[in-house]
Amino acid sequence: MPKKRSGGGLSTTQQAAKFLGVAALSGVVLAGIALPAAGALGLATKGTVEGFDEIPANLKTPPLSQRTTILDSKGGTIASVYSRDRTVVPLKDISPYMQQAIVAIEDARFYKHGAIDLKGILRALNRNVQAGGTAQGASTLTQQYVKNVFVEEAGDDPDKVAQATQQTLGRKIQELKYAIQVEEELGKKKILENYLNITFFGQQAYGIEAASQRYFSKSAKHLTLEEAALLAGLVQSPSRYDPVNDAAEATKRRNTVLQRMADVGNISQAEADKAKANPVKLKVKKPQNGCITAVNGAGFFCDYVRHVFLNDPVFGKTKEDRAKIWNQGGLTIRTTLDPQSQQSVQSSIKSHVYKKDKVATAVTLVQPGTGRIMGMGQSKPYGFGPDETQYNYSVNKSMGGSNYGFPTGSTFKPFLAAAAIEGGKPATQVYPSPYDMDYPDTVQSCGKPWVNDGVPKYHVENENESEKGPYALREAMEMSVNTYFVQMLQDIGMCPVSKMTDKLGMVQGDGTKLPQNPSTLTLGSNGLSPLTMASAYAAFANRGTYCTPVAVLSVKKADGSSLPVPRTSCSQAMSQTTADTINTLLRGVVDSGTGQEAGLQSRDNAGKTGTTDARKNAWFVGYTPNMSGAVWVGSPAQNVEMENITIGGVYQAKVYGGQVPGPIWRDAMTGALAGVAAPPFNTVHIPDSPKDGGDEEDEGDRGDRDRGGDRGRPGPGGKKPGDKTPFPGISITPDLIGGNNGGGHRGQTNGGTQGP
Numbered sequence: 001m002p003k004k005r006s007g008g009g010l011s012t013t014q015q016a017a018k019f020l021g022v023a024a025l026s027g028v029v030l031a032g033i034a035l036p037a038a039g040a041l042g043l044a045t046k047g048t049v050e051g052f053d054e055i056p057a058n059l060k061t062p063p064l065s066q067r068t069t070i071l072d073s074k075g076g077t078i079a080s081v082y083s084r085d086r087t088v089v090p091l092k093d094i095s096p097y098m099q100q101a102i103v104a105i106e107d108a109r110f111y112k113h114g115a116i117d118l119k120g121i122l123r124a125l126n127r128n129v130q131a132g133g134t135a136q137g138a139s140t141l142t143q144q145y146v147k148n149v150f151v152e153e154a155g156d157d158p159d160k161v162a163q164a165t166q167q168t169l170g171r172k173i174q175e176l177k178y179a180i181q182v183e184e185e186l187g188k189k190k191i192l193e194n195y196l197n198i199t200f201f202g203q204q205a206y207g208i209e210a211a212s213q214r215y216f217s218k219s220a221k222h223l224t225l226e227e228a229a230l231l232a233g234l235v236q237s238p239s240r241y242d243p244v245n246d247a248a249e250a251t252k253r254r255n256t257v258l259q260r261m262a263d264v265g266n267i268s269q270a271e272a273d274k275a276k277a278n279p280v281k282l283k284v285k286k287p288q289n290g291c292i293t294a295v296n297g298a299g300f301f302c303d304y305v306r307h308v309f310l311n312d313p314v315f316g317k318t319k320e321d322r323a324k325i326w327n328q329g330g331l332t333i334r335t336t337l338d339p340q341s342q343q344s345v346q347s348s349i350k351s352h353v354y355k356k357d358k359v360a361t362a363v364t365l366v367q368p369g370t371g372r373i374m375g376m377g378q379s380k381p382y383g384f385g386p387d388e389t390q391y392n393y394s395v396n397k398s399m400g401g402s403n404y405g406f407p408t409g410s411t412f413k414p415f416l417a418a419a420a421i422e423g424g425k426p427a428t429q430v431y432p433s434p435y436d437m438d439y440p441d442t443v444q445s446c447g448k449p450w451v452n453d454g455v456p457k458y459h460v461e462n463e464n465e466s467e468k469g470p471y472a473l474r475e476a477m478e479m480s481v482n483t484y485f486v487q488m489l490q491d492i493g494m495c496p497v498s499k500m501t502d503k504l505g506m507v508q509g510d511g512t513k514l515p516q517n518p519s520t521l522t523l524g525s526n527g528l529s530p531l532t533m534a535s536a537y538a539a540f541a542n543r544g545t546y547c548t549p550v551a552v553l554s555v556k557k558a559d560g561s562s563l564p565v566p567r568t569s570c571s572q573a574m575s576q577t578t579a580d581t582i583n584t585l586l587r588g589v590v591d592s593g594t595g596q597e598a599g600l601q602s603r604d605n606a607g608k609t610g611t612t613d614a615r616k617n618a619w620f621v622g623y624t625p626n627m628s629g630a631v632w633v634g635s636p637a638q639n640v641e642m643e644n645i646t647i648g649g650v651y652q653a654k655v656y657g658g659q660v661p662g663p664i665w666r667d668a669m670t671g672a673l674a675g676v677a678a679p680p681f682n683t684v685h686i687p688d689s690p691k692d693g694g695d696e697e698d699e700g701d702r703g704d705r706d707r708g709g710d711r712g713r714p715g716p717g718g719k720k721p722g723d724k725t726p727f728p729g730i731s732i733t734p735d736l737i738g739g740n741n742g743g744g745h746r747g748q749t750n751g752g753t754q755g756p
Contacts, residue, residue, distance in 0.1 A: 064088055064152060064198055064207070066330035066558055067289075070302055072337040073372075073553065079294040079302045083155075083327045085214075085287065086206040088558065091193040094208055095223035099192060100266040101232035105257045107141040108264045111188055115142050115179035142179045145195040149178075152198060155327065196220075201231060202238030204287045215243065217283040225267065226275045229257040243280055251280050292383055297346040299382025300392040300400075301337055301373065305551050307399040309333075312566050315555075330558030336551050341365050341375035341627075344671025352648045352664045353379040353633065355387045358640050359647060361661070362393035363668055364530040365629040368538040371547035371568035373531070374627065375672060380636075393636060394530045396509050405509025405527030406632050409610030409657065410480045411621045412524030414540070414582055417473060417485075419500040420492050422578045427585070427686045431487040433469025433476065436461030439486060444493035445516040460486055460523070472689035477585045478593030480609065485522045497521045503573035504536040504546050524610060530630035533621045538628035540586070540606070543682060544579035545570050577684065582606075584683040590622065598622060598662030600669060603678035607665070609657030615642040620661035622669070625679045629669055631661040 067082035091099070103110045109117050117140050139147070147165070154160030182191060201211035211231050212220040223231070233253035234241050243250035255276045262272035291302035309315050309326050316322035325331075345363045353361040357379065365375035380389045395401035421427060438457040443450045452458050460482050462468075467481055476484035489497065494516045501514055501521075508514060509527045519525040531549055539546035547570040555563040586606035590599040594609040598620050607622020617634040633655065634642070642655035652660065 063328055063330070063558070065155075065328050067210075068326070068329040068331040068333065070294075070305055071332065071334045072298075072339045072342070073335065074339055075334070076339055077295070078298050078335065078337065079291055080288060081290050081302070081306070082329050084206045084329070085204050085210045085289060086197070086329075087209040087213075088197045088207060088330075089209045089220060091189055091196075093219070093221045094193070094196055095221055095228055097225045097228035098196070098208060098220060098223050098231065101225075101228045101257055101261060102196060102235065103141065103192070104261045104264050104266055105232050106144065106235060107139075108260070110141050110192070113140065115183040116140060116176060139175070140179065141195055142182055142191050143175050145191055145198065146175045146178045146182060148195070148198045148200075150175075199235055200238055201234045202242050203244060204289070214285055214287070215282055217285045225258075225271070226254065226278050226280075229261065229275065230254040230280060233257045243282055244284060247280055254280065294382065296339065296342045297349070297377045297381065298337060298342055300378060300394060301335070301342070301376040301551070303382065303390070303392060303400050304373075304376065304395055305333060305335055307395075308551050308566065311398065314564050314566050325563075331563075332556045333552060334554045336367075336370075336372035336374065336553055337376070338365075338372075338374040338672070340674070341668075341672035342377065344674075345375040345377040345668045347671060348664050348667035349377055349379050351667060352660070354648055355379055355381060357647050358645060359633055359635050359642060360393060361631060361633045361664060362530050363629065363631050363664060364394045364534045365627060365668065365672055366531070366534040366538050366549060368541035368623065368626060368628055369545070369547060369570075371535065371538075371550045371570070373549055373551050375629075375668070376531075389636075391636065393632065396507070396511055396529050396532070398511055401529055402509050402527070402636065405529045405532070406617050406634055406638075407526060407612040408524035408528050408533060408619055408621075409612040409617060410482075410524060411533060411608045411610035411619045411630075411657070412520075413477065413480065413485050413522065414586060414608055415500055415504065415506070415536070416489060416497050416522055417477065417585065418540075418574055418578055418582050419496040420488055421581050422500065422574050423492055423496050425488075425492065427474065427581050427684070428472050428689055429488070430470045430472045430689055431476075431484050431491075433462075433467075433471045433481050433484040433487065435465050435468050435483070437483050437486070439518050440490040443490055443518055444495065446495040446498055447516075450494065450517055458519075474585055474588055474686055475689070477608075478588045480594050482523060486518060489518055489522050494518070494521050500573065501536075503571065504539055505548060506532055506536055524612070530632050533619070534628045534630035537607075537621050537623050537630070539573050540579050540582045541623040541625050541628050541681075542579075543576040544572055544574040546573040576682070580682045580684050581686070583681045584686055586622075587681065587683070594656070595620060595622070595658045595662055597658050598666045600624070600666060600673075603673065604681045605669070606681070607662075609662065611655070611657045615655050616640065618642065618655050618657045618659075618661050620657050620665045622665055624669070624673065625681055626676065627669060627673055629665055629672075631665045631668070633661050633664070 064086055065082070065084040066086045066088060067080045069080050070078045072078055107117070151161060151165060154163070186194070196208040198207065200206055201208070201214075203211075203214050205211040205214040208220045208231065211234070212218055212223055212227075215231065216223070216227055230243060230250060230253075233250070233256065236253075240246075241250050241253040258267070258272045258275050261267050262269045267275075291299040291306070294302045306326070310319065310322050312322075316325060345365060349361055349363060353359070360379045362378040363375065364373065366372065367374050376392075376394050378393050380387060380393075382388065382390060384390070390400070392399070392401045393406075396405065397403050420429070436459065438459050439452045441452050462482050463480075467479060469481070469484065471479075471481055471484050473484075475481075498514065498516055498521065506514060506528060509529050514520055514526055535549045536546070547568045550566055550568045552565045555565055557563060583606050586608055587604070589595040589609065590605055590607050595607050598607055598609075599605060603624055605622060605624045607620055610619035610621070611617070616638050617632065619630070619632050621628075621630040623629065633647070634640070642652065642660075645652050645655065647655070647660060
């Protein structure tokens with residue numbers, strides 16, 4: 001098949017004659033199409049006929065790319081996303097005026113000729129000879145449709161698009177043969193329907209339905225005569241005749257179409273004249289595409305859904321397979337997002353943290369027992385402008401989130417306690433818990449023991465000098481006593497904790513396993529995402545059963561068929577007794593411990609505060625039996641120490657986990673659970689220890705003791721005296737997120753070595 005124009009510089013007349021000669025001599029292929037005898041032109045050769053016959057005649061029409069609609073769990077629209085804005089409609093849902101207008105201006109003899117229009121070719125040939133160039137084309141609607149199929153198949157690949165639109169004799173011949181096939185297989189009405197659905201009308205609108213919505217904010221079946229004529233006129237040159245940018249040119253072109261409709265008898269001359277006298281009246285609907293258009297601050301959840309689709313093998317074996325399905329679109333994706341929960345999350349965020357603040361917050365709500373993500377939002381909106389971002393602070397790097405997550409502080413302590421209880425330690429376990437201490441000389445791990453080889457030795461202390469043991473677990477958890485949990489880790493070793501976090505799906509923000517060192521597995525010095533934390537805490541609410549988070553409930557294709565979707569995977573991470581014990585302990589945190597400001601009214605709730613070293617991160621992670629939520633507050637680039645700072649219009653001398661994140665969690669959960677049943681926890685009886693002094697002790701003046709100071713010597717993996725930055729040799733770049741993947745907790749610098 002000839003791919004390029006043959007040498008010798010054939011004139012337009014010679015090219016057309018050669019084209020007609022090839023067509024004429026291919027009598028078998030062109031059955032049913034009236035053409036002059038080969039001898040009439042005498043330009044065909046045996047070779048050209050064979051070349052024509054060798055062209056494959058099996059045009060594979062790709063599914064048309066359409067918009068994908070993402071819905072919440074109740075069926076409300078979150079956002080529409082598309083690579084090409086198109087909604088395919090049947091011919092019966094396209095205005096008769098539109099059908100007449102496009103045929104009149106593009107191919108008036110459409111219903112009278114076959115795949116090619118000989119009269120049209122001769123007329124165009126004559127006009128072009130008179131003009132001394134190419135003044136008029138001769139492609140039929142069928143040929144134009146075939147050309148658009150090539151363009152659609154090319155997608156956004158510029159090389160393929162150029163190849164699909166090249167104006168060569170070889171390309172024209174190929175279009176012809178495919179056009180013959182299409183005419184035989186589809187028939188005129190289906191060709192017209194396909195043409196109107198595939199062609200480009202400008203303003204990002206592909207297909208007549210999208211064009212009608214874009215320019216007139218109405219369905220294609222309701223287009224008036226004037227509106228249909230305007231849209232039909234756009235096809236020849238959508239940019240030149242764009243009515244949004246050049247109303248005068250668009251009006252001239254519309255009137256040309258109206259006159260053509262009168263000339264071919266679709267309308268009377270009087271109707272054409274009346275329509276010409278009317279000015280162009282647009283009702284433009286701005287293009288609405290992508291997660292930036294999501295409602296109720298759900299842009300980040302929308303983007304998470306996109307990442308799920310592109311990353312999960314359930315949607316295709318390879319990355320390319322999944323991307324092809326996503327870009328083709330036409331999907332209706334029903335998600336887990338609960339509109340009530342999402343609205344509550346956004347309202348709470350807006351009340352407590354402003355987008356222009358030096359720090360940000362991220363909130364994620366998860367349903368225990370199902371893994372469903374019910375709400376997800378943050379104070380820096382999804383977008384490209386000032387104080388906006390496309391980084392999702394709630395999720396891991398692979399899903400569009402931070403590079404490393406954010407250090408969690410003392411919100412990690414319940415996992416250590418769960419591992420200890422699961423291994424046989426009683427809930428009344430007592431440790432000396434001095435005000436300060438060196439880390440143990442060695443701590444057992446799953447492999448080689450960790451060794452305290454710091455010079456001076458790595459050290460840890462409590463928030464207040466009055467915090468001296470001995471303490472039992474209940475009070476140590478309520479007060480968030482650092483030295484207690486370091487001694488617990490020394491007692492049980494790191495391997496049980498590591499195995500527990502593995503069962504709870506806990507990985508760092510970059511997807512790697514949590515390292516085995518004391519600061520990580522006691523004081524939460526490594527970065528995790530709010531979604532990871534909310535899902536792990538949900539296992540406590542679910543009596544020890546952990547369920548992987550899910551965001552998608554169903555996916556339907558444009559033809560109504562369904563695609564498989566990822567399902568949550570649930571497994572027993574700990575015994576029910578262990579989980580019930582943790583629930584009992586963490587109830588005390590919100591009842592009388594560091595999380596009192598987060599407590600909910602009239603329903604069982606539990607949680608834990610966390611504040612990392614230098615107050616660069618503050619957390620509250622809590623739950624009820626039917627909802628788990630994590631709240632993080634801090635600088636995405638980990639370069640703001642939250643002291644003497646204004647957040648949400650409120651001055652904070654020092655930020656604590658229970659003081660800023662706690663109320664955000666309380667308000668988000670209150671709204672999310674409004675009208676929802678309030679089941680109780682399964683709890684256990686934990687006897688008082690001698691140190692506790694009984695249940696009558698007034699613990700109301702403890703305040704939020706879960707704070708991060710900067711007084712201690714370096715913690716494991718952190719800076720040594722004399723370091724002027726937390727990470728020597730590492731630059732912190734704003735909005736690369738999570739570069740400070742360290743940050744210890746209260747009197748400890750537990751920095752990591754990762755940069756942004």
